[in-house]
Amino acid sequence: MDVLTDQLAQARARGAVFSVLRRVRPWGVRFSGRRPLTAHVLIEGTGWLEEPGREPLRLRERDVVLMSSGAPYALVSDPDVTAEPIADARLCGTDTRQGDAALILCGAYVLDGSFAASLLRALPRAVVVPATDQESAHAAAVALLADLIKQDAPGQQVLLDRLLDVNLIFALRSWWAQAGEAAPGWYRALSQPGLRRVLEHVHAEPAGEWTVPAMADLAGMSRAAFSLRFREVTGDSPGSYVTGVRMQRAEDALARSDVTLAQIAAKVGYRNEYAFSTAFRRRHGVSPGKWRAAARTAQPDYVPH
Incomplete structure (x- = not known):
């Protein structure tokens, strides 16, 4: 992807x-x-x-x-x-x-x-x-x-x-x-074939079993070398990056659908609703339900002043 x-x-x-x-x-x-x-x-x-x-x-x-x-x-x-x-x-x-x-x-x-x-x-x-x-x-x-x-x-x-x-x-x-270094880390990573391959697969299937060994194997690197290089280029750990992609998907589902938290959890790679809610609260500081309610009150418009 x-x-x-x-x-x-x-x-x-x-x-x-x-x-x-x-x-x-x-x-x-x-x-x-x-x-x-x-x-x-x-x-x-x-x-x-x-x-x-x-x-x-x-x-x-x-x-x-x-x-x-x-x-x-x-x-x-x-x-x-x-x-x-x-x-x-x-x-x-x-x-x-x-x-x-x-x-x-x-x-x-x-x-x-x-x-x-x-x-x-x-x-x-x-x-x-x-x-x-x-x-x-x-x-x-x-x-x-x-x-x-x-x-x-x-x-x-x-x-x-x-x-x-x-x-x-x-x-x-x-x-x-x-x-250069002012560009987002994920964008800089796209210039490196191994890291790019990992990012493309994570974005295509965020619910996958994305362990460090699995990502390192996909990148064609050792675990230690992959973890170090990933953090150097993206500014994030592999696990934190995967969590970020999953949260993006969860936000989209919460804001634009009525699917249950259990369904969202399964879709983005969490074993149950509790694990998903815990990860979401840790990331956002609020529960998925409160985040959904707040997101639906926002009404963006186009016309600048």
Whole structure:
């Protein structure tokens, strides 16, 4: 099983384009920064990303920006230009005047579960993937976005939203590939065949009997060498990693189904409901039942401020 695909599937990562705005210089759009993960693509033109306490960052045409939550920030045509709140910009709509213009696509991602939280913690405030650094397929997806926003056809919003999902995968791959030690441990492990084989099998069958000897054999290493290397690369012990994958599956089942705790326990690799509940409480600090109730009250939305 492809581990990145599985991780994003467990996080239920999904995006929605919420505005495509044309602005004539001088222009500026301000965002509250409260949403977990927001995407911006400078479809046409150039601009700057401004964050409090940091030097403005130059943005060029087709550059992709991912912003995690934090202080308010702005996209502007030039440093120190006055920026209008995104809510006001959306009400005003696109600017059709002649002049030096930029076309800015903005979207937001909703992510759920423990992997979503760890993913967001592993990202810097701003991830910028310049057009010049995008792999060919990513550049093609951005080009398709640029083409589709000029159309008005049935299914338009769905197409844009799914392309925004594609953009997230490409942007994360691009960032993690060059982030070195800053990339998540499980992602770094994918570059090592033995460890990758273990992770793929664990994600494909989390309820399996994943003892250290079994995983070491799968990796083609001795037990001691495997345990040491696994911890060095992922930052986690093999057993703790397996528990984490099982908890991801359990969270998904608790939040999105009515199956019993005994059924969930069997599905994720625990011998009975008691063993599962104990492991879940140790991981989350609350019982599975309380966690389920809390998860179902959360109502995430897409539209950032």
